[in-house]
Amino acid sequence: MIKDTNTIIAGIPDALTPHVRRVTAPNGGIMTGPGTNTYLIGWRDVAVIDPGPKDQQHVDAIIEAVEAGGGRIHSIWVTHTHRDHSPAAAMLVERCGAPCYGAILPDDGFQDLSFAPDTELHDGLTVSTDEWSLTAIHTPGHVHNHYCFHFEQDGLMFVGDHMMQGTTVVIIPPHGVMADYITSLEKMLDYPMQAIAPGHGYLIEEPHKVVQDTIAHRMARERLLCMKMTHEWQSLEDLTRAVYKGLDKRLFKFASLSLLAHLNKLVAEHRAETDGADNWRHAS
Numbered sequence: 231m232i233k234d235t236n237t238i239i240a241g242i243p244d245a246l247t248p249h250v251r252r253v254t255a256p257n258g259g260i261m262t263g264p265g266t267n268t269y270l271i272g273w274r275d276v277a278v279i280d281p282g283p284k285d286q287q288h289v290d291a292i293i294e295a296v297e298a299g300g301g302r303i304h305s306i307w308v309t310h311t312h313r314d315h316s317p318a319a320a321m322l323v324e325r326c327g328a329p330c331y332g333a334i335l336p337d338d339g340f341q342d343l344s345f346a347p348d349t350e351l352h353d354g355l356t357v358s359t360d361e362w363s364l365t366a367i368h369t370p371g372h373v374h375n376h377y378c379f380h381f382e383q384d385g386l387m388f389v390g391d392h393m394m395q396g397t398t399v400v401i402i403p404p405h406g407v408m409a410d411y412i413t414s415l416e417k418m419l420d421y422p423m424q425a426i427a428p429g430h431g432y433l434i435e436e437p438h439k440v441v442q443d444t445i446a447h448r449m450a451r452e453r454l455l456c457m458k459m460t461h462e463w464q465s466l467e468d469l470t471r472a473v474y475k476g477l478d479k480r481l482f483k484f485a486s487l488s489l490l491a492h493l494n495k496l497v498a499e500h501r502a503e504t505d506g507a508d509n510w511r512h513a514s
């Protein structure tokens with residue numbers, strides 16, 4: 231039984247399934263949609279997925295929701311260490327001492343360096359209580375240390391930034407790799423799920439169809455890039471302008487990073503070449 235709400239209000243818990251509540255952080259914006267979603271799994275021994283940004287108000291809202299349900303925090307799970315997903319982990323640990331599950335990466339200017347997992351995740355790691363069972367699935371692509379968490383009993387896949395509701399995910403090289411991203415999307419199709427619970431936005435219904443559409447969208451983008459690329463050198467900026475027509479200026483940097491991820495994939499497949507100075511052309 232899965233039911234979403236019509237509006238997301240930061241700090242107000244929404245019950246989505248018998249065991250899952252969502253508390254959204256007050257960090258809404260152009261990259262974060264209505265804000266980062268923190269998910270609470272279970273009522274007595276609560277798993278907290280993606281505690282969110284460093285925000286006292288949000289940490290208070292998480293603890294309040296857990297205590298209002300008569301529970302305690304059992305463990306903290308982090309899909310990846312971007313700064314809108316994991317920094318509140320350290321704040322929650324200070325308040326409740328629960329163990330953290332996650333994976334870390336060398337810094338690339340986008341990572342939360344305060345995150346220190348007690349248990350390093352690996353593909354297939356499963357933790358169970360008498361209320362829930364979560365399985366970690368390694369899904370590199372958005373970033374290399376990205377994991378999704380499968381909660382089969384309630385039919386949900388918690389996907390962090392592997393998928394977003396209403397928008398496409400940014401792939402930032404070098405930790406973001408487009409070829410890995412496509413493979414990680416295909417991997418999701420193997421799992422039974424009734425809905426995807428994204429790090430930003432509402433639950434995503436018809437999950438298998440949406441994953442297939444997302445793969446098709448990425449491949450279409452790659453085909454367009456191949457069409458716009460010539461046998462002359464073109465800069466990343468020129469290619470971004472050619473591929474993303476009419477793009478909101480505020481998104482230009484992130485669009486060009488995603489395009490760079492596509493270009494790296496094409497170079498690895500010997501379909502494009504680079505001069506090493508930010509210029510690309512068709513492989514000769």
Ligand SMILES: [Zn+2]
Binds near residue numbers: 310312372391
């Ligand atoms: Zn992210």
